Amino acid sequence: MYFTRCKNLAMRLLSLVTFFLICFTHAALKSQSLYPRNYFVSPMDTPLYLSAPFGSLRDNHFHSGMDIRTYEREGLPIYAVADGYVVRIKYASNGYGKAVYINHPNGYTSVYGHLQKAEGELASYIKRYQYEIERFDFDHFPGVGKMNVTKGQIIGWSGNSGGSTGPHLHFELRDTKTEDVINPQLFGIPGVDVYQPIIKKAVVYSLDANKPLAIATIDLTKSNMVMGLDAVPTYLDTIKLSANTIGFGAEAYDYLTNTNNEYSIYGLLCVVDGKKMYEHKMDRFSFDDSRCINVHIDYGLYKEGKIRVQKCFKDDGNRIAVYNYLRNKGKYIMSRDSLVHNVLLTAYDFDGRTTSVRLFFRYDAKVPVQVQKYIPNGVAVFYPTKNNSYKTKEIEIQVPAKALYDTLLFTYKILPTEKFAYSATHQIQDALTPLNSSISISVKMDATAETVKDKLLLASINASGNILAIGGGYDTDKNGWVTARTSTFSNVLIVADSMAPVVKITNANKEGMVKDTLGMNIKIEDNLSGIASYKLTLNGKWVLTDYDAKNDMLTYLFDEKTVYGQKQEAIITVSDKKGNTTVVKKEITFVK
Numbered sequence: 099m100y101f102t103r104c105k106n107l108a109m110r111l112l113s114l115v116t117f118f119l120i121c122f123t124h125a126a127l128k129s130q131s132l133y134p135r136n137y138f139v140s141p142m143d144t145p146l147y148l149s150a151p152f153g154s155l156r157d158n159h160f161h162s163g164m165d166i167r168t169y170e171r172e173g174l175p176i177y178a179v180a181d182g183y184v185v186r187i188k189y190a191s192n193g194y195g196k197a198v199y200i201n202h203p204n205g206y207t208s209v210y211g212h213l214q215k216a217e218g219e220l221a222s223y224i225k226r227y228q229y230e231i232e233r234f235d236f237d238h239f240p241g242v243g244k245m246n247v248t249k250g251q252i253i254g255w256s257g258n259s260g261g262s263t264g265p266h267l268h269f270e271l272r273d274t275k276t277e278d279v280i281n282p283q284l285f286g287i288p289g290v291d292v293y294q295p296i297i298k299k300a301v302v303y304s305l306d307a308n309k310p311l312a313i314a315t316i317d318l319t320k321s322n323m324v325m326g327l328d329a330v331p332t333y334l335d336t337i338k339l340s341a342n343t344i345g346f347g348a349e350a351y352d353y354l355t356n357t358n359n360e361y362s363i364y365g366l367l368c369v370v371d372g373k374k375m376y377e378h379k380m381d382r383f384s385f386d387d388s389r390c391i392n393v394h395i396d397y398g399l400y401k402e403g404k405i406r407v408q409k410c411f412k413d414d415g416n417r418i419a420v421y422n423y424l425r426n427k428g429k430y431i432m433s434r435d436s437l438v439h440n441v442l443l444t445a446y447d448f449d450g451r452t453t454s455v456r457l458f459f460r461y462d463a464k465v466p467v468q469v470q471k472y473i474p475n476g477v478a479v480f481y482p483t484k485n486n487s488y489k490t491k492e493i494e495i496q497v498p499a500k501a502l503y504d505t506l507l508f509t510y511k512i513l514p515t516e517k518f519a520y521s522a523t524h525q526i527q528d529a530l531t532p533l534n535s536s537i538s539i540s541v542k543m544d545a546t547a548e549t550v551k552d553k554l555l556l557a558s559i560n561a562s563g564n565i566l567a568i569g570g571g572y573d574t575d576k577n578g579w580v581t582a583r584t585s586t587f588s589n590v591l592i593v594a595d596s597m598a599p600v601v602k603i604t605n606a607n608k609e610g611m612v613k614d615t616l617g618m619n620i621k622i623e624d625n626l627s628g629i630a631s632y633k634l635t636l637n638g639k640w641v642l643t644d645y646d647a648k649n650d651m652l653t654y655l656f657d658e659k660t661v662y663g664q665k666q667e668a669i670i671t672v673s674d675k676k677g678n679t680t681v682v683k684k685e686i687t688f689v690k
Contacts, residue, residue: 135286137204138179139250141269142166148289148354149266151448152281153380153420154362155395155406158532158585159388160380160418161362162279163209163270164289172214172265174256179208179271179287184245184253187216187224188237191647194268195260198253201274206285211268214257220245221254225642232633232640261648273382280382283448293353294451295363297443300333300348301396301407302459304341304468305429308505310409312396313341313468318455330454336438338462344430345411346376347396350445350453367444368410368428376410376428378420389585390418392532393503401530410443415482415503415534432461476507493524493590494579496538503534513589520547520554520592521580527587540573540581543592553594553676555627556582565593567626569675595626598678601670606686610665613689620652620670627675636666636686662688 140146147167154161168174178200185207186199194211198220201207216224223245227238247253258265271282283289302314314337326332346368351360368376393416396407411428412421437460444454480486482502488495488510495510506527513523520543539556547554556568568590570582580592600623605614612618620643622629632652634643644653652670668686673679 133280133284134204135284137202138206138208138271138282138285138287139177140287141177141179141208141210141267142168142174142256143177144169144174146287146289148291148361149264151289151352151354151361151364151380152279152283153364153383155391155408158392160383160391160420162385162388163211163268164282164287166267166269166289168256168265168267170265172255172257174267175217175252176210176213176254176256176267178247178249178251178253180204180249182208182247183243184220184240184247185242186237186239187220187227189224189228190235190237190260191645192261195262196254196257197260197268200247200253205274206280207270207272207274207277209268209270209272210254211270212257212259212262212266213254214259216254217252220247228642229640234643234645259644259646263648276384278382278384281380281448284381289354289448291352291354291447291449291451293355293357295350295352295445295447295453296360297348297350297445297453297455299405299407300346300443300455300457301399302337302339303345303347303409303411304339305343305345305411306341307470309470310345310396310411310413311468311470312347312399313339313344316457323455326456330442330456332456333458335458337457337459338465339432339459340461340463340465340467342432344432344459345409345428346370346430346441346443347407347409348443348445349405349407350443352445352447363408363445364448365446366408366410367442367446369442369444370430371439373425374423375425375430376412376421377423378408379422380420381422383418383420387418389532389534390416390503392534394418394420397532398530413504434461434463436460477510478508480506480508482506492522492542493526494538494540494576495526498535498537501533501535501537503532506531516559516591518593520544520550520594523559523589523591525589529587531587533585533587536583536585538581538583539568539570539590540576540579541590541592542579543572547592547594550594550596553596553678554580554592555595555676556580556584556590557593557626558588558590565626567595567628569627571676593626595674595676596678597625598680599624599629599672599674601672601680601682603668603670603682603684603686606684609687610685611687611689615656615690617653617655618668618686618688620654621650622652622672623650624674624678629672630675631671631673633669633671635669636661638667638669656688660688662690 150165180202182200182202185201188197196213197211256267271280300316303310304313322334350363352363365379393413446452486497511525515522521541551572556570568582573579573581602621604619606612665685670682
């Protein structure tokens with residue numbers, strides 16, 4: 099029966115597929131023509147092998163640039179992509195690390211992140227500024243004309259600074275006026291990609307209730323797939339559904355230079371019965387909407403199984419502007435007949451390579467209606483467009499407007515008190531419910547906490563039993579309460595951090611001699627609230643140290659001011675976010 103059906107539909111479907119591929123190619127060329135393709139040069143003089151394309155799906159955000167591989171090395175030259183001036187310099191121990199921002203006269207801004215160091219006059223300017231403010235980390239805007247650069251000028255060297263998990267260049271192009279991030283490939287800066295995408299799973303959702311409910315998941319990598327007469331892989335079985343309104347989703351990946359590593363796709367297209375229902379492309383978006391990834395994907399499925407299914411329909415709370423076509427928001431209304439319908443899902447990369455799969459489905463009233471699991475302990479209804487609150491004698495929760503993506507049946511319960519805690523443990527909602535922005539939580543502390551109130555903060559306990567700091571502190575406006583902001587629902591309790599950071603020079607011998615040719619390394623670790631400040635002085639004078647938070651390492655890099663062969667008094671002062679401080683004094687001799 100399947101082959102008879104395919105034979106009858108083959109010619110019509112083949113013509114439709116050809117039509118949509120032509121339309122897709124035209125649309126892709128149109129979007130690329132909106133941006134100047136010969137204005138910018140490449141930021142590197144090597145082929146741009148990517149470790150993450152623009153718009154990649156990340157935890158709680160879309161990737162805002164392209165990550166360019168540096169062959170597991172640091173110190174490759176980074177070039178200004180066009181004439182302009184340095185508008186911003188930001189050095190941090192997390193995030194983009196050492197980053198440089200350049201404004202260009204054509205209305206765009208280029209960003210270079212995770213640098214090892216800057217180059218030339220820019221490097222000298224940065225170092226002077228750091229000594230002026232006596233800080234490693236800063237966010238500085240030099241001003242128009244203070245630091246001009248020319249196209250192709252070396253502005254720095256590739257590194258692994260900040261939150262980077264390996265050496266690479268994070269490169270962005272932004273609209274200077276709106277600060278929207280834009281796919282650099284639209285400007286003719288190509289990433290190497292030689293393979294077509296793959297679609298691993300297809301999901302059918304019932305959209306009858308307030309929240310999408312997955313009612314069918316098809317693993318397209320297993321059997322029951324055949325090649326259709328129009329050369330589109332097709333799922334053999336007809337999916338029977340009793341939902342009135344449905345939507346589709348796909349777990350899809352792109353392969354770049356091999357088929358071992360999976361990357362995020364550039365675009366996804368959904369066509370039902372020959373009618374285009376949905377399409378998104380990763381061309382540009384606003385930073386303010388980046389957390390909408392949590393409603394763009396099936397968030398619950400990701401949190402439970404680490405599978406990112408991109409939904410081919412738009413939920414009401416989704417504000418990100420990556421959807422260039424939506425028919426009825428991508429939602430398909432089922433006809434109550436016995437006709438067989440088909441859906442064509444197509445994933446594509448920036449260069450136009452595509453992979454499509456087809457599924458057949460029909461309405462069947464005999465299929466049991468699936469409903470959302472009953473949610474116990476619902477204590478309030480929160481609305482995304484309103485300011486919401488929940489209060490008891492033990493806890494106060496403020497959820498502002500736009501913090502939620504959808505209407506929420508809020509759940510809460512008290513868990514047993516931990517021996518080390520200064521409050522009960524409060525379970526606030528669950529980890530499967532995403533937040534778009536932060537909420538405020540205040541917890542009543544018990545009477546024994548008064549003596550350590552300056553050391554208090556909110557924390558949660560993960561599945562492994564580890565204590566994770568949320569932050570915050572004693573609320574002077576609410577006597578006897580601890581308040582913090584968080585962007586994640588979890589369990590919450592009050593703990594105290596009374597332990598000072600651990601500080602140790604790792605490359606000095608017992609006599610205090612440092613024979614390393616690059617610098618002095620200092621390990622700094624904190625058990626809970628996190629490092630707040632650090633300082634190194636040599637013979638009473640502040641000296642610059644680089645802080646690598648991911649490796650808990652403070653480094654004094656030797657430079658033209660370094661004094662060799664003489665004993666110097668090194669004083670290292672490190673404080674955490676609760677004011678616990680460690681001071682280490684040691685006589686040090688730097689040896690060439």
